[in-house]
Amino acid sequence: MIKHSKKIIFLLIITVLIVILKFTTSDSSQKQSKEPINLPISKTAFFMGTVIDINIYEPVSDDVFEDVFEILNSIENKMSLNLNDSEITKINANSGSAEVKVSPETFYVINRGKYYSSLSNGVFDISIGPLVKLWDIGSENARVPSQTEIDNTIKKINYKNILLDESNQSVKLKNYDMMLDLGAIAKGYAADEIIKYLESKNISSAIISLGGNIYAMGVKPNSNPWKIGIQNPFSDRGEHLGIIQVKNKSVVTSGIYERYLEKEGIRYHHILNPFTGYPVENSLASVSIISDKSIDGDGLSTSVFSMDVEEGHKLIETLEGVDAIFVTKNNEIFITSGIESNFRITDDNFKLETLKK
Template sequence: MRLNKKYLIPSLLILTLISLIFAYNFLFDNSSKNIKTNLPESKSGFFLGTYVDINLYDNSSEKIFTESFNILEDIESKMSINIDTSEVSNINKNAGTSALKVSPETFFVIRKGLYYSSLSKGHFDISIGSLVKLWGIGSEHAKVPSREEIQKSKNTINYKNILLDEKNQTVKLANKGMIIDLGGIAKGYAADKISAFLKSKQIKSAIINLGGNVYALGSKPNGSTWGIGIQDPFEPRGKHFGIIHVKNKSIVTSGIYERFLEKDGKKYHHILSPFTGYPVETSLVSVTIIADNSIDADGLSTTIFSLGLNDGKKLVESLNGIDAIFVNNKKEVYVTSGLKNNFLITDNYFILNDN
């Protein structure tokens, strides 16, 4: 397949990510004299409702980019609720009536979504689609719904009513009006699929960015770890307040600072509570999850944000290979134990709290 305009959309995200990585490498890395200053081979496109940037630092070719975008297009065609013919859309159309056989990929992501729905005790719930559509935050149809509309939508939300048949690979929504929305986890799955594909092509240094869902593949070309900037939730995209060092890790942030609706002087962010039907109320403004697999980081970022600082931090500490960075509305920063020696605040307006 030849790359078309969909895969070549200019994006501020790619400039942001590259500038954060290279600015840090140049200013702070003691081995900066050995850093290659040439930029990676990069392509960008629009999939799963967000800009996607793939940046390859070795063995890049047009074919690798093409095949990578083919993978993303396939995932989108199966899992997007914005594509009327997708498998997830067909599941939703059959809500309350019949089970639908789906591909192994869609079945896997839904099962993983149910795992995190259960782990969070419903704070993260992939059956929240009707509520997401009702608010429409981030779209031109955004509105503050009436209490009656919210209550009606809440009645359709319950991940326990998503019925899986492992043997036959079918999915059924028990009640009419239910809508699965994999927007909180599908990008993570896509990042993992791309990283696995790149590894199969012997790519050793790459950055994959799906709308801020970042996977740092391998290490930098000089062998050192990637220095990844953590977005300042109080500033426009592109300004970071801290740095972590990683390799073969996913970094995913959920926050209230980009997608929101403002009405009568009040802001309503896009992270909705299945319990209240309204945006989650917490002192947190962002949560960043660091994990080996992007699907885990993606599912956990919303989960942990919704749980709040104390319960969220407790849950992360109970999970192997998972770490988190919390920022509250007072610019206080909390990190889990695995990041105590791997997180540097670069903006003095933020305070690292040791508790």
């Protein structure tokens, strides 16, 4: 009888412990579920020939995203080379004949494009449109042109023949068959305009992505800097070779992996040299520009990619608030002085090198 009573008491104690454990676990789960989860509010769309990702780390309404996409739509309608009624198409259609009055936005982007064309001594040239159309890399009509076609086409390229009238906000292409192409700079401008809009809505934490253009707005919800992965140019998109920590910065990457044409075992990437008419040939696989404005990162990434490492590194070191990560075809990485403490390699196949003085 005593043994039986002891058994009943033991079972009662076990039952009470189980109930307490369940209650504690349930209470803990409820408390945990009430804690805020810092996930971004995200929307995706397709503009300007690329996928656009908008990630906002604060409560916002759908109206914000609708406004952002309207900004992108407006820019594309003004600056696309592929729309029949865009301002760029009208400028190109009047090449060699008449000036075209344009919006302040288009005039600003062309002016900045001409500035970077000059800064790079023409290796970046926004009048490269005829050559881009000739190769058409990235479309189903991509092909390797003949040498005669290339020789005839590069004669049409010269940013110095883009005539700007600031007082009238008008643009004229001096010679017949010239063609502007803002594809290498318009996305950067669009990123800056989105950030400007988000700031007007008192939003301070967001990541926006326009293809190879990333803008890290403010800091993460936990107040730490954003960690942006630098694409491995030899691997699938999303595989990184390193991480850069930034806040309120644009990160723009240009490289051989983005768009290309393969013909008879040869890969032709889409960054074309306006002097040779062929894809740029040097030691570089990619260049990432870290800057305050994305339009600057856009113009500089293409410009610097078209130079050798030494020349590009020297140029970036002269520009305030701008840094760069150079990746060579030999898996070497060179960085500028402003990001020495912010960048780290995450792939052992790559090695950080120092330029010889």
